[in-house]
Amino acid sequence: MEQQDNKSWAPVHHAAVRNYVKSVERFIETLGVEQLEIETSDGLRNTPLLLAVSTASQQTIEVLVHLGASVSAVNKLLHGVVEISALHGYMDLLEYFIQLDNPSLNVYQRLVTFLTSDNDKESLSAAKAIAYLISRKENEFSILAQNFIDNGLVSVLINVLKRNRGQDAIEKALDILNEILKDAAVKQMVFQSNGFPVLMSIIYKEIHKGLTQLLHGAVAAIHEIASDCDYSEALFSADVIPVITKVLHMATDISNHFSNENSNNILLGAVKTLGMVATGSASCKKAIGSEQGCLSALLLLYEKYQSKGLLLTLNETVASIISNNKNNQDSFIRKHGTRHLIQMLKLKSKNLQLSAMKTLSRLAEGNPTAQKNILENNAISPLIQMLKRDRTQTVQEIVAETLWALAGEDVEEKRAIASVIGINFLVEFLASLSEKLQHIGIEGLRVLAEGAHDKKDNIASLNGVQHLVRLLRSQSEAIVLSTMQALQHMCLSVGYIPHHQNQKTIANCQGLNFLVALMAHSRSGNIQAEAAYTIAAVVLGNSENKAMLYENSDFSYNHILHLLYTSKEEIQLVTTAALTTFAFNNIRQQREIVKAGGVQWYNFQPFLGCSNETDRLNAAFQCVVLSQIIPDNEPADSAAIGIKTIVDILEYSTSKDTLALAADCLARLAHTRAGIPSAIVSINAVPLLCSLLSSPSKQARGCAAIALGYLSFNHVAERQLLRWCREEPHLVKVLLQYTKRHKLSVHFLEGWKHLKKLGLPLIRNEKTKEASIQKNKSRETTWIKT
Template sequence: MVEVDESGWAPIHHAAAKNYVSSVERFVQTSGTEALEIMTEDGVGNTPLLVAVSSGSQQTVELLIQLGVNTGAVNSQRHGVIELCALHRHTELLDYFINLQIPQLNVYKNLITLVDSNNVRESFSAVLAIEAALANAMEGISDSRAGRLIEEGLVQVLLQVLEKNVGDDVKEHAIDILQNILKYDNVMKEITQCNGFHVLVHLIQEGPRKTVLRVMHVVDELASEQSCVEGLYAANAIPALVKLIASADSATLLETRNRDPILISAVHTLGLMAKANEDCKDALGHQEYLPVLVSLLKETESRKLLMVLSSALAHIVTKHQSNQDAFIRENGAAHLIEMEKSKHKVLQICAINLLNRLVEGNLNAQRNILESNGIGPLLSILKQTRTQHTQEAVSEALWAVAGTEEDIKRAIASKIGVNLLVEFLGSQSYKLHLIGTVGLSLLLQSPYDIRNSVASANGVLHLTRLLQSHRENVVTNAIQALRHMCLGVGNIPHRKTQAAIANSKGLKFLVVLMIKSRSELIQVEAACTVAAVVLGNSTTMELLYKSFGFSYVHILRLLYSANEEVRLLAGAALATFAFNSVSQQREIVDAGGVRWRHFEAFLQSGEESHRVHAAFQSIVLARIIPDQESANTSATGIKILVDALEHSSSAKTVALAADCVARLAHTRAGIPDALVSIDVIPILCQLLSSSSIQVQGCAAIALRYLSFNPQAERQLLKRCREEPHCMKVLLYYSQRHKMSSSFLERWRHLKDLGLPPIRNKDMFLRPTNGRTNNKQGHQFAVLRPEHAPALSEATSPWLNTTRHNSGKSPYISRVEIRKSPAEERLSPPLLP
């Protein structure tokens, strides 16, 4: 029998505690293997192995195991070697036992059981031991250990600990472990099954402030998985997070010195939830929630928080009109514009991205940004930076603010400037290529001639290079821009541009695309542009025939395409080739010609622009349409054009119709007479007061060409005497467009005579509902000429009227000329 001292320990226990390996070995040799299992008589009942583990005597532990000690022994407190390693923080010994892989030790199960202990010290020691076991192992081994712990029920136990009334330290480390194992398979699934989302959300609401940041990290990571977002939403995570953000200035939160990290994590989580789930996005638009986030946007000075907040708000408002409108109501746009003015480049980009999402598809938001001069800072950033990423972000935002209104887009393109748009074409960015080509096309279609400016900036060379792009929409846009470079309003050719395109191999590329492109749309767009390059230019026409073997067969074939747009554009190409050219009309006939059916369907189309395009084409090609009387064809087309001018509510369609009239005003004899005979002059004069700059310009140019017709000259002269501002608008849009010298001479003669304007009490200026139509039952306001102010040549005309009733007929007693709504949305004024 082995003697024990007064403490109840035998000599082997003391030797094991002090790591006297040789003494332990001698005691075993002397007393036999029974000494290995001697238990202390101190009420604890530790074996030499348990004593050695408690003391951290690793060499002794290794010797005892070699000698065959019972590794599964436990003391009276039910602590075995694993529990003792944890309790005494002997992480190296714990690693040793884990690596031994002795089944009876049940390392992982025992650690998890200890975590779930009601004893705070045991639970705390266990979570520390698990953290150490996962942290100290190599990467592959750590994954294996985590997998085993998860299999033994670690997730469920950790969540149970978080629900218990245990020390904050235990919960903090439990949360850390949970976060570390989130990346492993089935962990998130187990959290869902164990009602873990409610546990975590409860901690955010009611848990100790010390743990909030740790919990937020876990919730944030869970929100990055779409499968977990529904669980968080069902657990009322959104109100909990918003409440946390709203209380961010409370003293209790400030004491943690983690205000910004907590806010960043909470805001980021809300953004992820909005991105992943439409229900979450709907909920965040609630009148109690979104104002908190918008207020934070205004108040915070933390750059990192602003970046995360703007990203989250972008997810909340993306393609969600209700949330976009709520953001605008909370004056969020003003805070956003201030962010755009920041000197910090990353903040600028964040603000721009949020702005882009805010105005996407939302006319109210677009107008709010325009009225708040939100594009001013954007334009400043665009002109100051040469960073491609920033240019892309700013340009996309500007285009998004413009929405679908071409006048606004054209105005913004003008503000960007020709040089910068051409610079976009020379970049390597697909997005900038699109914006550059579209922007230039819009400017080139305007009544103002900027072709020389584009050519001076090497725009033709860049556009020609883009014809070889592998992006179909870039090629299409480049083709269209080149077409507009060649032809202005009224089909007036720009010979320098035509020559430049031919000399830069642009004509060659266009012909190749017309013949060999796999896309019918590109083929027909290229055909239209080839026609524009050669219109009225014998040099480029000769080059087309001699160098490239051009044939109309390629275009005529496209008239039979299944694609409606291709058929319409094929007709446009043929009409451009045939415009004022009898020889080309004969060439078209010889190649197979056209038939009435090619135009009839479009002339009867429900799409206004289709009818207008087809009307112009049928008038130009009337003489070579064999199955329809030429006079009837022309009459039908002219009526459609005039009806569109008078009745259409679309400024784009009206501008197109006016452009077509301008083209026809200098085509074959008889067409201008027919136009004048059905009162096109008064209608075009009305359009000079349109709110659309494009409509004004096209109407003015059409009137200038019609002024060569004697009857039109008389009508226009009378109209200019009735409304003197009409003449100022005509002169303003003169530029390269000719006007009858006889008309100008007669107008100067009237001015020299000092004749007063003709008083016509029945003269109407515009309908009271804002449309320019007097045949739809609308009520027209009557202008008293003596009150009509002079039109400034620097602004676009737009009329404010004050109406009074006199008997049965309302009349206007005051007329004020101001800028158009399109212009007022931008500052400074939009006109170039």
């Protein structure tokens, strides 16, 4: 073997380290292949290949490898070609050794192992090398990254973070983790390695130090994990909510720490994480609302930061936290959060406006208190302005959904919002390609078409009926069902008074034929039942439409009657409603129903005894109308049970909508067959209806007035009504206001004029007058509380 020099290096070592390729080849050719593995005797024991790597002598490295030098050789420090390349930052050499694909050299495993080194410099060098290599993406997820993961990278990264190494090593480890966390398998590995608490610990320490250096990486990792809702509960158990809350407080208390772009990303990541965790778990959403200072910190961000991106993220997160959670909605309102959202409605940025609208919509969902609060803060005006100014479908959808959410479930609020939107817009919504707009348009027109002060004529004048008929062809079952319910109200007013023009329009638009086709051929029992009910509304009191119906070979009562025996109660109730409407004041159609099989008492019993007041009312009304053709119960008994049920609900119910329906049912029955009005009057219905004339509900007042107008043709009822009006004369104006349209006021007005002509005192004495005033005040107070 060639003598080594006084540096303990052989000539081949010098040639290798200086990249003298020809000399290396000559030494090996003349002195033998033993020169390939000859080690220095300077205590490091480097081979020529290791020395060539240390100086990035690329050509020499390739020659040595080609001649057979061992790529797995290591020196006394256990550094091989991989470790030396990483220490010197020779990334191109690492890529070269990877491309060699030599079975004896697993570059990935060597680097992962090197990352565990107790030496900070070595660990940091490995981290930098891995970070560089996995960033070399050839597709969505680097093949190199996958190879590192397969060699245990994730658990090693968690250990590096847990051992609290130097700031630089931890920062680089976080960079690597964030690069590979997009893979679902990596998230699972972090979870299995108990990595969530480790990440939380890093955030806690940085906040305690008042620093943001490592916050970005740790928060980014938590944010990426939170994007998978499967980990919401695990993050919650790892204290993600208090941790993120502390980050938010740090952002608001020391805002100068969050002035640069990197720090702003920390804040964005923290806010987004809260929203994602809230979306992923109902218990997490509840915990966020309960976490002391969490919502307050979010709301303070609205005031301290004006960044458009942050405000958009804030809105999205707040929407996730308050959606379908009444406690969080109420807390948001108590902390005056509504004003921030409404202020955004007035900004010039359309994106911020739309984002604020979506959040307001989530705030109002199922929460009457929130709906009232938003309305009191004058949110309607900017929403309507946006609706009128921007006709793009997306904007119209968001604005309309927000407005409709503010209406809630209260019929009168819906009517008020529908009136604000306007019939023009609602009809335009019907013509839209958006199912969301179609649904809101249908529902808006439906509430405007019902009640004592309906807008049927206004809707019809803008071709609303034709648009509704067209929507019967929709592929959406929900749209078809809503459309049929709207058409029912377009055809029938309070007291089952038919609107002949709308009925005619529906028939002329082929709507009647299409409804028959839906009833006979639809696969949905719900659609079949609603179609039958709508057909009955279209033909009630309209001889021309009845003739057209009977000419249609597809129509048969058998199609309706078989629906009575479905297992779904909602279909049964709509079916009996359809049969009742066909039979209303029509003996011929009652006989036709009997011929087709008829109805039985047990079809109504379940609903008469149920807890739902609306179902009981509808079933009671149906029993009275159909009592003559219910074979297994005495007609008088059926009618008596039905009438008593309606009057009992009228007396004891506290629901405005239920009371309006009860009064409407009495209005319908008051002009059916002989004996029914007398039965209604005999069980004290008139005073109950008179008391409704003082109701704060327009619907209840209107229906009660119309019912009294019909009942006033009964002599006993007329006397009771005149006596009531003599004690409370202001009710006369209410009666005339609601009954004039139905031409019911003429008869009552004659009686009232006769009473006045006799000179009888309207209020019998001062004591009676005072008692009447106090009675009215007490009644109004009770209604307001209800």
